Amino acid sequence: MKKIILFLPLNYPNKLFFFNFIKKIFKYGIDSIEVGLPNVDSIADGNIIYDSNKYIIKNYNIEKYLNNIFNFKLLNNASLLILMSYYNSILKYGEFNFSYLLNIVKIDSILLIDYNLECNYNLFFLIKNKNINFINFITSNISNNKNIFLNNFFIKYNYFSYIKGITGDKKINIKYLNKYLNKIKNNFIFGFGLSNIKLLIYVKKVKNFVIGSFIIYLINKYYYNYKKIFKIIKLISIIIKI
Template sequence: MKKLIAYITTAYPDKEFTIDLIHSLKENGVDGIELGIPFSDPVADGEIIQEVNKRALQNGYKINDTFYVSEKTGNIIDTYWMGYFNNFYHKGYDFMIEKAKEYNIKGFIIPDLPYEEAIEYENKFPLISFVAPTDSLDRIKTILQNPKEFIYLVAYAGITGSDKKEDLSNIIKYIKEIISTPLYIGFGVNENTAREKAKNVDGVIVGSTFVKVLLEDISNTEKIKKISQKAKIIKESIND
């Protein structure tokens, strides 16, 4: 069965909401959580996730909120901390590893840490490898020398939340030929695109289509219900 990883921003509108949302997502077929650490300059993310990051920070988000949520949910669903390297560097990378192990976190997803710099850190704790359509086959082979947990295939060059399309068939075929680590595709995955994007890969990573619900003027209960319904539709569509 193909997997569904859901990105959500920690502690927006508050940390108890995030905990309740994670429980609901698990009940509706989500296999893993990409728990976003709010940051002031999320360069890989589009306007939707940028706005929620900004609001979380304005609400007083602190890294302890991520620890709090992870303590409550890390043992019920595979969880990955997604953040920009500044988040990890500021607190101390070894300290973040220590806390991640305490809360059963499966790995880190750091989109602004290039492979050449990631080498220094990848043997300390699982660090998810990114592959982009702009990477040459030689570079892909180099990046995938020591993959952890899963490989994050970026669906297009750009930022999250866009609706671009690129032919990834050759890249997917090449990756599958050289490695058996699960391959998940992210960027631009929603209810309408998930089935097509999931072809020939092992799962999808969905973010903006969930996070944009957080910006809607509806109750928290309705937000959880709406996001969970989207997750259920996506999980079913990728496994039809």
């Protein structure tokens, strides 16, 4: 069965809204949550998420972020939680310190957008040794050599950039994508800028979809109307899970 993962930067648009929103979201077809550690250099996520981070990046550090995530998971009994961040921030903080904190907070999975396994194995193995899933980020223009290289690692999920998304490759068609996905062994989390929900029906192999930029757009537009946001999310879940 297809699953939907909701992405939001931590405490967006504010801490009260974030906690109340996430707590109710599972009733409307969302299966799990990807929480982003706000990063001032997150332009690779596209303008929507980059702009959202600018409002919540002040006066925070990694320890405070992870403490907030731990409190959220504890209060809401969240069984699956993915943490998204950037390797540059972790490198400054320290790889060992970061992996140690992930273990304490009981993060289930970690996705690092700018981490390259070909250049550095250290953090990958530190995270795997803590029994935390490492999610690898790939795009549709990945080379065959890199594809073979990645398949040598035990990676449960690849996070695949959407072909016609806000931040994805806009030249690849659905037939090409389905053919390409058959070449890769691992399961997929599919997202990174989803904008055309109906097209997702035709992506046959993918079972895990992330919706983030569109959710942020809905929150900005209907901030004072929870019911409207949840109604749209419920409709999206029905379309994707057909």
